[in-house]
Amino acid sequence: MFTHLKNIETxxxxxxxxxxxxxxxxxxxxxxxxxxxxxxxRNAQQTVHILYNGKVLEAIAADRRVNLPVELRDHIKTFHEEFFNLTPDDDAIQKGITKALYLADESAKHQYDNLKESGYFNNLISANISQQITVDSTQLGGNQFPYTFTCFATEKLVRSSSTATRKLITRGEVRDLGQQSDHNPHGFLIQHWQIIANRDTLIK
Known part of the structure; x- marks a missing residue:
């Protein structure tokens, strides 16, 4: 009997x-x-189908963080080009500066006011000088907003008789506005912007 119970228990x-x-x-x-x-x-949500010329194409939606450095550099580059690409025309200068000021805070407006008060833009117009800028490189710092940056660029001041080349260095921060617009496609804002150096390197 005990053996039977043991077997049942086992x-x-x-x-x-x-x-x-x-x-x-x-x-x-x-x-x-x-x-x-x-x-x-998750993979299905990142896949977008696009109808192009009667063909269905598949596109993958990427996380913005992957392209963030590229977007930051493009925002900084666009701002500098709008601010420093100048022609000897007051309306054209105002148009470019207005576009630039959509991309930055009052620190850029302060720099513009300083240049205007010093007669910089009037000198360009009266002497028929065109100013062109090429952004050579942009160094980003930090791993979260606001990102710091240092921008290195080359300026060319073209006169009818000569061309002067300058080295431009600026510094500032970029913060995320969290909203994009036609005037600010990336939705970033440059702040605490300052011109560190703007010196002649070559005249010919």
């Missing part, structure tokens, strides 16, 4: 262990299926 113990293993396996499989489903859903 069988019950085996069934109990088997049930625990089965339940554990089911939980694991369920979690794995949920994970795969979430991955597939």
């Amino acid at each position: 069988a019950f113990s085996h069934i109990k262990r088997f049930s625990l293993v089965l339940i554990t396996a089911n939980v694991f499989i369920t979690c794995f299926v949920i994970y795969l489903n979430n991955q597939a859903l």
Whole structure:
């Protein structure tokens, strides 16, 4: 009789262990299926189908953080080009500066006011000087907003008789506005902007 009870107890113990293993396996499989489903859903949300010339093309939506350095550099480059590419025409100068000021805070307006008060723009117009800028490189610092930057550029002041070349270095920060617009496509704003150096290097 005791042997019979022992056998029943042993069988019950085996069934109990088997049930625990089965339940554990089911939980694991369920979690794995949920994970795969979430991955597939995430990939599907990042896939965009575009109809182009009657053909369906597939595009992948990337996380903005992947392209963030490229967007920051382009924003900084665009601002400097709008601010420093000048022609001897007051309306053209105002148009460029207005576009630049959409991309920066009052620190850029302060720099503009200083140049205007010193007669810089009037001198360009009266002497028929065209100013062209080429952004050579932009160094970004930090790993979160506001990102710091140092911009290195080359300026050319073209006169009818000569061309002067200057090295321009500026510094500032870029913060995220969280909203894009026609005037500010990247949705960034340059702040605490200052001109560190703007010196002649060559005249010919």
